[in-house]
Every structure is written in C-alpha cells, then in structure tokens.
Amino acid sequence: MSASTRVDRRGGRAVRLALLAVALLASGCVSHIETLRQAEQGFSRAAEMENRERYGDARSAGAVESYTSAYRISAKSLEKLIAENSKELAADNLLCTAYTLHALALWRLADREAAIRQSKAALAGACAAPGAADQRAETPRDHALLVALPGLARIDEANELLAKSPGTAPAEERIKTYRRIKADVTEAIQFLDNAERELPPGHPLRGYFALSRMGAVRVWESAVTNLLFGTDLRDAERKAALQAAGAAWGQYRQFVQCREPGADDPAKVDAGLQAWSKALGVSAAEVPAARCE
C-alpha cells in the first residue's frame, strides 16, 4: 500500500461537511453586505467618472449618461436594501453607510430635496449625533458627510443659479441673484465647517471638504465678476469673496501639507496648491503658513 493510500479519508470528510456548513451560513448571512458592497462600488465608479468628466482634462462621449445611470442603479438598489434589510444592516453597523450612500446618490441625481430629507432622517436615527445613540464613533466619515450634504447641495444650487443668470439683466436683478448665490455659498461653507468639526484631526474627509469649500468660493467669485459689474457693491464683495478664498485655500494647504509624512509626492502637492491659488486668485504669501501638529 502506498503512502498516499495510507493517508486516509477521515479528515477530508469532516472538513467537507464543515465547508458545506460554511457555504450555507455564509451565503445566507452576507447577502445584504454583498448588495451594499456592489452599490458602494457602483457609486464610487460613477463618482470617479463624473469627477473626471467635470474636472479632468479630457471629455468622453456618453460619460454623463453612464455616470447618471450608475448613480440611478446605485440609488435604487440602496433604497430597496434599506427598506428590506435595515435590521440586518443595523446589526452589522452598516445602516449609516447605506443611508449615506443613498443620500449622496440622490444628491448627484439632482434630487436635492430627497437627499437632504434622507440625510436628516439618517442623522436622527442610524447616524445619530453623540448623546443620542452615539453612533458617530462607528462611522465618522458617513456622519460628517450627512451633516455636510445640505451644504454640498447648496453649492450645486448656487452654481446652477449663476449659470442661468443672464449677464445682460438690469443691475437690480443681477444684485438680487448675486445675493441669493452668496447666501447659498455662505450657508454651504457653514455646513462644511460644521461637518468638519465633527471629524477627528487629520481625517481624510477634511481634504474633500477643503476641495468643496474652494469650489463654493469659486462660484462666489464668478458671481461677483458676472453679476456685479458696474455696481457700487462690486469691490467690497470681490474682496469678501477673495478673503473667503484665502481662508479656503489655507485650509486646503493645511490639509495637504500636514497629512501623514510620505503620503504624497511633494511635487504633486505643490502642483495642486499652485493650481488652486491660480484659480482662486489667492496669493500664497497672504495666507498664514500651515502649522502641522
């Protein structure tokens, strides 16, 4: 009898049965996690596509339809998942993540009211603030995103308003529109600041908030140029916007220069700072240097 035959089958049989048990248990217990994973991946792919399309250096045909469709699929899937599996998601501490992704997908589908409603509902329940269910420590990113979401929606609204405003309208009308835009931007920055206060120091979401804040200020600056020409308000408003730009750029610099050492190539960090300094019209010399702790 060969040695291979001597190695008998008992162990193998036991493990086979065990594997069967694993398969049965695993397939039944993780389907909601798997659905969430797929929705999350779909959402991330859509976001990547949209960011590239809006802010990258190349446009591709059909990209808008592709990412819109991906957001829609993700939103539908999350809506169904939350409706049918909220207990299981809560048991696995994933309900807040599901709510957050759903709200973000609705926001990108321009259903801003539903997105804000969803974020409020989540913050009142699964993603409650400290002192309620103290869920914040579990998902700081998701919690902060939900707090910031109305602000992100305001930036879109302000940008939309700016794009629709004819530069040929009478001064009074342009000033009125400008005031609405400024109010939206100011409010958006407030939301972003509040959300950032919820985050621990050095959290990676601070970088995203810094980008969004600078984006909000860019809307404000453009609104000054496009709507306030020939008015007495213009100079003071331009300076106010520029001051906000300096503050936003300073926060961005603080983040990118104070991340964990070796996180990024200094040349890339520098390129980003210069690009934003140029877009905002901010002088680096006028902004206090970053102080990394």
Place this chain on the structure above:
Amino acid sequence: MPVDVQLIMLAIRAAIRIAEQARHAFADSLRSAAITLPLPNFPAAPDLSSIENFYRDGDGKEFFAANLRVRTLVGKVAAQGPRSLSAEEDKEIHALFDEHTLLIRARNGQVVGTAGAESLAATGLTDEDLVVLVSVRQWRKGHDPNPTVLRRLAGTLVNIAVDYAVSMPDLANSSSAQARLLREFLVQFQDVDFVETAPTEIVPMMATSLLDFMSVHPELLVKDRRGQVLVQHAAGAVYGALNASLQAGLTLSEKDQRTELANGIFRALLRGAASAAVDNPDLFLRASSPEEQDLLRSVAGALMDSLGEAAAGDPDRAFGSEAFARVAQAALLAVGRHPELAVKGGSPFLTGLVRATAVDVAAVLADNPGSPLDASTILPEVLRLVLVNTAGNLDALAPAGLDHPEKQLLVVATKEVLRAVAAAPPAGAAWRTAFSEDEALRIIGVVVQEAAQNPGWVAGSIKDPLIAEIVRELLATMRRLGSTRLDSATAVAIVESVLRAMGRQYTLQLKTAAGKRYGTLALEIVLTALFGPGASAQVTWVALRGQVVQDIVDAVFGVLVEKAVNDARLQALGAVLGEALPLLASHGALDMIGFRNGVAGALK
C-alpha cells in the same frame, strides 16, 4: 464517540465560528473601505474673476501697476462685465495672466514648464485632487477601531484549537511540535492586509484543515523543522494562488467557491506532500529552500488555475479528496524531478499541462455522452499519469518547449486513446462490451507508460500519435472478431500485451503491402482462430475462459517479439494456430509451454 463523528462535530463547530467571524470581518472591511466622493458643481478653471483677483490683490499687483493693457482690460470687465470683452481681448488677458503667473513662479524658483499648475489649471483640478483627495476611508489611517482581521479571527482560531486539543493534548503545550506547526502556519498570515486581498475565512479554514490533518496523522509533518517549513510554504503558496485567481468582477459565490477550492488544494498539498515525503524522502523536504516554496506555489497555482472552473469550487466533488491528493503528489513529483517547472509566481507550463489535460478529458467525454466513463474518476488519474510520466522524460515529451504545454505528447496521446476507449461500439460489432473506468484507465496507463519509455510512439504526429492509431485498430479488431462472451478485462489485457509487444518488436508496427499493420493482423489471426466460424467448438469453449485467451495472446506475441514478423511468418501463424489450438484445447491441463514452443517452431 467514534473518531469520525467527533471530527465531523469539531469541523462543523469550527465552520460555524468561521462563518460568523468572516461575516463580521466582511462588514468591518466594507464599513472602513474607501469610497470615491463626487465633487459639487463649480467653475474649476481660472476665469476672469481669478484674473482680476490676481492683478488687483494677488501676486500680480506689480503687473497691474506697470501694464496699461492689463489695467484697461481688467477695468473693462469691472465696469461692463465679462461680455464686454471681445474674443480677442478675452484671449489676450488670459495669455497675459498665464505669462505673469509663470514669471512669478520662475522668480520664486519653482519648476516651470512641466506638468504643473500652468497646464493643469487650464483644465481644472490636478490628478492629486481627483484621485487621492476624493477617495475617502471611514477612518484615518491607523485609527480604525475594528480589530484587524487576523485579530478578529484569533478568537475563532483559539476556539477551534481548544476543540481539537481534546484529541491532541500536546497542542496546549506551546513547545510541542504540534503547537509549533500551528504557529508556523499562522506566521504566514501575520502581515497580510485581508481587506485588500483574499477572503478572510481562508485562514481559519486552512487552520481547521491543518488541525484535522494533524489529528488523523500525528506522525506526519510534525517531526522536524522541515515539516513546519513545508506547512508554512504550502499555506503561503495556496494563499498566493487564491489571491492570483481572484480577479475583479467575481461574484461573492464565485469567490466562496475559489476559497473552498484553495482550502481543498491546501489539504491535497498536505496529504500529497506528506505521502511524497514518505515515498521519496530524498526528493521532498530536502531543505527549507526557496525552491520548495516555488515548487508548492507552482503546483498550487496549476491546480487552482486549471481546475477552478472544472471543479466548480469543490475539489472533492470533482475528484474526491484522495484522488485530489494523488494529483497534488504527482505534480509535486513532476516538479521535484524537474525543478525548472517550478518558477517564481507559479509555472505556466505546469498550469497549462493540467488545464490542457482537463479540457481534453472533458471534451472527449462530452463527445461520448453514452460512455460510462465519469470525468471525476478519469481526470485525476489521467492527470496523475501524465504528470508522473512527464517527470521521467520532459525534453522528449515536450518537443514544442515549455511554452506549449498543450502540445505535450502525453497529453495528445491520452486524449486520442481516451477517445477510442470511450467510443461506443460501431453498428454490427460482434463484441459490444463497454470498458469500465478502471479498464479505461489501465489502457491509458499502458499507453502513457509506453510513450514515456519510448517517445517514438508519440513523436511522429502531434495530432494523432501512432500509439493512439494502434489502440484504435486493436479495439476495432476486437469489436469485429471478438466473441460476445469476451469479457472487457481480457480485452484490456490483450491490448496491453499487444502494445508491449509492439513496443519491443519494431516490425509489428510496420504495414503489409496491402496497408495492414502486422501487429493488428496477428491479433486478427489469433481472434479468428479462437472465435471465427472455422474454430472448433472445443477451441471456442476453452477460449471463453478469459485467462486462457490472454495466455494465448501473450504466447503468440511473445514469439513474435523474439522473431521479427513478415508476410511468411504471418501466414505460418494462421496455419500453426489451426493445429495447435485444437491440440491445446484437447488437453484439460492446457500445456501453454508446449503451445508456445509449437508456435515458435512453426515461425522459423
């Protein structure tokens, strides 16, 4: 409690714990994974507002003071709005802005002219912003409050080990060989980031397999350092093979199947390597060398890649664990004898060889749906035969080189012979019995061994090797001339006898002027003499005893091996059998020596 039942209960309890912890780990990893965030809508590229800020209050103040054209254009925008600029003026102010920002950067000693801000700013955000800053994890690096996967699994592993410690008391002793072996296994995984790699449950699954193996075979692998290293290398090899096979786009259930397959391969490697170590101690466990890990990785990779789909994630379903271990052992043997088959990251040749064999066997059996042959029985043994015999004569059997495993001659020959064996008898065949799996494998075994000893059998034609052609001729002859009562085991023995004779006597392979092969004709003559219409009832009666037919064929072909065959001798054979067989059958004692001498005397 009987050992079997006890083991099964332990394994099930372990499996339940693994499933629970794996679920927690999966949820943890999803919660902490980075998501890409979409940015809100805003005008990213610099515009006239950027330009005015730059000149009036930013770094470009000196140009505003010194350059009248700048002042004029910026003033126009301030007084009358952006639309007041003509297209040329708009282009001009942007060009001035670009020039002045570059000048300032150059003065400050900053790099100018590379893919820096001057080009990126024209299009929007930098790659750094678009890729890095918008991809956000739940927690800052190093601040994830969830336990690492290995730590989360640690509790499970401890519980599993405690269960097994009942039957393996030495496991509780940290200095025992068994505890050391388990530790060596875990060391392999201490630095693995499971969020980024293979499913977490593979570790406790493999740990359970290892404990299971140790509990049944306490004497194997634990004796010395070499066994520990082998376990560590096998675990690493299987984990590596699993990771490599988990390409993007697989569903959860496909990942589960691959994970189970990986664990099946780990068990097969443990059993195969342990058996090989006993059978070939010089070849295996020689040292804790890097080559050994390459060897195991090559074998694990070959089995994982080639059989992932065929086994549908469950090697036991496809092969049975014992057969799977034999394949692993054969692969280890093949690579052990030809270390060049084991290359870093796995061997494409070995992988291709296993895959080509598996595909060929599956294709032949699919072409013959009525055949009683089953892939799960046939494939592992065919693989074993190919792998073991490859080890003996690699250069001759792989004339197309290691880049073309599908042209390995044994693979080709095996496929064609299996096709002949699996084929249904033709209409009107006298002998219609089908071959069992054991019989089919015996024929393939003879063919593979003959071809490995003498690659000339298969070297002539890559598409249809000579040995396969001859097997087809022999089977056709028996189908045509065999008695309905000829049993299949005797038929296999006849094929074996004739093939071996042909391997030794070259003239038996040659053909007559009429295009018929001498060896096949000789068999025709024997079968006609035994079962043909001219055969006496006494001869046919005696020939129905399978062993007698086999002895007669052995005797006739034994003589033909000694004497080269030609037309005259073939004719003489017919004549002598017509006399010698009735004589043989008339004596109840069946004097085979006298029969053989009689045939030899006639074939002068």
